[in-house]
Amino acid sequence: MTKTIFAANWKMNHGPPDAGSFLDRFLDGYQQESGRELWFFPPAVSIQSVAQRVARLPGILVGAQNVYWEPKGAFTGELSVSMAKDAGARAVLVGHSERRHVFGETDDETGRKVRAVLDSAMTPLLCVGETLSERDNGKTLAVIHRQLAVLDGLDGESLARIVIAYEPVWAIGTGKNATPADAGTVHAAIHSWFEKRGVVGGTVPVLYGGSVKPENAQELLSEDEIDGVLVGGASLEPKSWQAICAVGLD
Ligand code: PEP
Numbered sequence: 001m002t003k004t005i006f007a008a009n010w011k012m013n014h015g016p017p018d019a020g021s022f023l024d025r026f027l028d029g030y031q032q033e034s035g036r037e038l039w040f041f042p043p044a045v046s047i048q049s050v051a052q053r054v055a056r057l058p059g060i061l062v063g064a065q066n067v068y069w070e071p072k073g074a075f076t077g078e079l080s081v082s083m084a085k086d087a088g089a090r091a092v093l094v095g096h097s098e099r100r101h102v103f104g105e106t107d108d109e110t111g112r113k114v115r116a117v118l119d120s121a122m123t124p125l126l127c128v129g130e131t132l133s134e135r136d137n138g139k140t141l142a143v144i145h146r147q148l149a150v151l152d153g154l155d156g157e158s159l160a161r162i163v164i165a166y167e168p169v170w171a172i173g174t175g176k177n178a179t180p181a182d183a184g185t186v187h188a189a190i191h192s193w194f195e196k197r198g199v200v201g202g203t204v205p206v207l208y209g210g211s212v213k214p215e216n217a218q219e220l221l222s223e224d225e226i227d228g229v230l231v232g233g234a235s236l237e238p239k240s241w242q243a244i245c246a247v248g249l250d
Pocket of ligand 1: 011210
């Protein structure tokens, strides 16, 4: 993997005024570094303003936190893929654990969303990860494989356009992160899942997410199998997000 992806999931934080002031502070002194990309997933109402603000900055991309797979119609409260794209999104988070566990999103729905995003020439960032009880029962890899199975039937070209985030549910927002070695084992299994389906090794980036902070980002990103990070809480404050995005720069 030649690039490292630093993805910020703002969840239900930073509406348009806050997003603007975050960017004022974050971009002050920002310099693009080759080999790293910054992806911002603001709430839907802020996609357009963030996208306009970073439009001329190479290496920064904006995405949506969620979409619905139908193109339009009577789906109150939903955001279509083309609406997200028209607002400036180029990627979409799919299957985030909060979508799965708070809103009851199923594997089938996750698969439909991935296909809708691919059809609109955007990048799905598919999140997978086990709960604590699944981990304690030794089911981590079985859960990951079940969640990846929603990609069955996609051709190699489509598979090669996907990005995966391994986010153990027990690590999200809890302050507990997987050790680099534990995450590395799961990442290796994900990389190999794609290789077995003909996607050349390393083509599909696999990010780690779950309580990434300035203090542990370096250690996690030093693990060979980890191609980037997906960060919630620590991406909300410009200084801590700057510190994470600067990991590895001297
Ligand atoms: C996330 O929301 O994807 C996430 C990993 O959150 P946190 O960094 O707060 O654990």
